[in-house]
Amino acid sequence: MVRLAPEVTTKARRTRKRFVEVLIQNIRDCLQSSDIAHSVDGRWSRIFVSADDPTTARRIAGVFGVSSVSPIDARLAGNLDDIVRVGEDLYRDRVTGRRFAVRARRAGDFPFGTQDVRVQLGAVLDKTGKVDLTHPDVTVTVELRDDEAFLFSERVKGVGGLPLGVEGRAVCLLSGGFDSPVAAWMMMKRGVALDYVFLNLGGEAYERAVVSIAKILADAWSFGDAPRIHVIDFGSSVDAIKSAVTPRYWQLVLKRLMYRAAEQVAHAVRAQALVTGESIGQVSSQTLKNLRAIDEAATLPVLRPLVGLDKYEIIERAERIGTASLSAHIREYCAILPDRPVTKSTPKAVGAEEGQIDTTILDAAVRRRKVLALRDLHATDLVEPYLFAESVREDAVVIDCRELHHYQAWHYPGARQWSVSNLAAHFHELDREKTYVLYCAFGVLTAHVAEAMQRAGYEAYSFKGGAKAMMRYVEMQRGALPV
Ligand code: ATP
Ligand code: MG
Numbered sequence: 001m002v003r004l005a006p007e008v009t010t011k012a013r014r015t016r017k018r019f020v021e022v023l024i025q026n027i028r029d030c031l032q033s034s035d036i037a038h039s040v041d042g043r044w045s046r047i048f049v050s051a052d053d054p055t056t057a058r059r060i061a062g063v064f065g066v067s068s069v070s071p072i073d074a075r076l077a078g079n080l081d082d083i084v085r086v087g088e089d090l091y092r093d094r095v096t097g098r099r100f101a102v103r104a105r106r107a108g109d110f111p112f113g114t115q116d117v118r119v120q121l122g123a124v125l126d127k128t129g130k131v132d133l134t135h136p137d138v139t140v141t142v143e144l145r146d147d148e149a150f151l152f153s154e155r156v157k158g159v160g161g162l163p164l165g166v167e168g169r170a171v172c173l174l175s176g177g178f179d180s181p182v183a184a185w186m187m188m189k190r191g192v193a194l195d196y197v198f199l200n201l202g203g204e205a206y207e208r209a210v211v212s213i214a215k216i217l218a219d220a221w222s223f224g225d226a227p228r229i230h231v232i233d234f235g236s237s238v239d240a241i242k243s244a245v246t247p248r249y250w251q252l253v254l255k256r257l258m259y260r261a262a263e264q265v266a267h268a269v270r271a272q273a274l275v276t277g278e279s280i281g282q283v284s285s286q287t288l289k290n291l292r293a294i295d296e297a298a299t300l301p302v303l304r305p306l307v308g309l310d311k312y313e314i315i316e317r318a319e320r321i322g323t324a325s326l327s328a329h330i331r332e333y334c335a336i337l338p339d340r341p342v343t344k345s346t347p348k349a350v351g352a353e354e355g356q357i358d359t360t361i362l363d364a365a366v367r368r369r370k371v372l373a374l375r376d377l378h379a380t381d382l383v384e385p386y387l388f389a390e391s392v393r394e395d396a397v398v399i400d401c402r403e404l405h406h407y408q409a410w411h412y413p414g415a416r417q418w419s420v421s422n423l424a425a426h427f428h429e430l431d432r433e434k435t436y437v438l439y440c441a442f443g444v445l446t447a448h449v450a451e452a453m454q455r456a457g458y459e460a461y462s463f464k465g466g467a468k469a470m471m472r473y474v475e476m477q478r479g480a481l482p483v
Helices: 013-033 056-061 080-095 114-125 179-189 204-221 235-244 247-268 288-295 311-321 324-329 347-354 360-367 379-387 404-409 420-429 445-455 466-480
Strands: 002-004 038-042 046-051 066-069 074-077 099-107 138-145 148-152 169-173 193-200 228-233 370-373 397-400 435-439 459-463
Touching (some): 002 013, 013 046, 013 056, 046 056, 056 066, 074 080, 080 114, 080 138, 080 148, 169 179, 169 247, 179 193, 193 247, 204 311, 204 379, 228 247, 228 360, 235 247, 235 360, 247 347, 288 347, 311 324, 379 445, 420 445, 435 445, 435 466, 459 466
Parallel strands (some): 099 138, 169 193, 193 228, 435 459
Antiparallel strands (some): 002 046, 002 066, 038 046, 074 148, 138 148, 228 370
């Protein structure tokens, strides 16, 4: 038996009907995504779900718009003698030696009152247990409605809020720290479906971590929707900022460009607002003055559900949502951290700095974005594309993990030699700020090490195809050089 969140039940009749229809769809989606066979009977003030799986109630409790869920122990025709007999059979053992209360509630006409149920069922259970209406260990409830009696003794608290989707769509700027996933969750709780935008300033390992966080939000909390993440390479925007803008304004201009990019995505997906994890005064770019100065870059409303929360409250929520442990391990990439960022800016000053930048690079970056359907991603999709490199960045550290004699016969120019087992045991000693490309004979063994390194926060890749592919790559690079 699923109870609706109070806010759903106070809506006008037509709105309530629409909300309940969406809620039923979302509950179905939740159970389907766990392969739980079920049927749903939606009534005016309760939703009844039949399913065999013992986790059903707990799962439904996590769907936005649900106030609480009770697994029904018995459902019978509303006849007082039967209720008392079945109630006694069901709960006698459970109340033995414990304090209990019988509660009864009624919606509709019955030839007996709720007081009759309380007194008669209470009397038979009182033979083995002890009535205590204020501090019961066990609460037996009989709910009479639509000619039937429902008996239950458990109540799983639901998340509440509004059914996902009833308030339209917004675009959430997701950076992977503690804040933005919590901001996303709070908006979803208010019925707003989300697309995510991630501006990548820090390479593939970072992207993979952020996509993994978005996937938690999608798989555990987005029933009824199929959210996407739009990954936009912000490297060229950062370069443009660094070459054209006064350092003290770098962060604010960066934020403005982020808003602008997100707004372009918002228009493409018909979203009504932007969502960020900003909270007043948390960091220098989030002083009230600076928020005002960056706000102007957006024409859509910028919603900041964390605006009044303290950091510890945010982390506590992240723990309950399930994103905290991933956020804790994310490597903070702020490619642009000047010494003394401006804290009291004005729209005019930031606007003038931003005006130094050619905005067509932003348009191009948004157009080239990668769009991932989060709920369709599999664990391997999250690992494989991010584990292999097909080129070697100039500043990367290359490590040859083959046997020493192979290394001596040929290796990538400047490569170091470490055995796979040695590297797996000691990579923690390596500099975390560098990028690593590993290769072995086929690229398989080093993929495992690269994965372990990525989990530990390193940016590390296995060269796709191993040593042979690496030789070809070196040849090609040589061929490409002017003679
Ligand atoms: P978070 O904990 O969410 O990473 P933060 O405390 O690091 O936030 P900022 O880096 O100032 O604070 O970011 C504030 C907000 O701006 C983030 O919550 C997010 O909504 C957005 N944002 C920042 N960086 C990015 C990014 N690289 N991609 C997408 N959104 C971003
Ligand atoms: Mg951040």
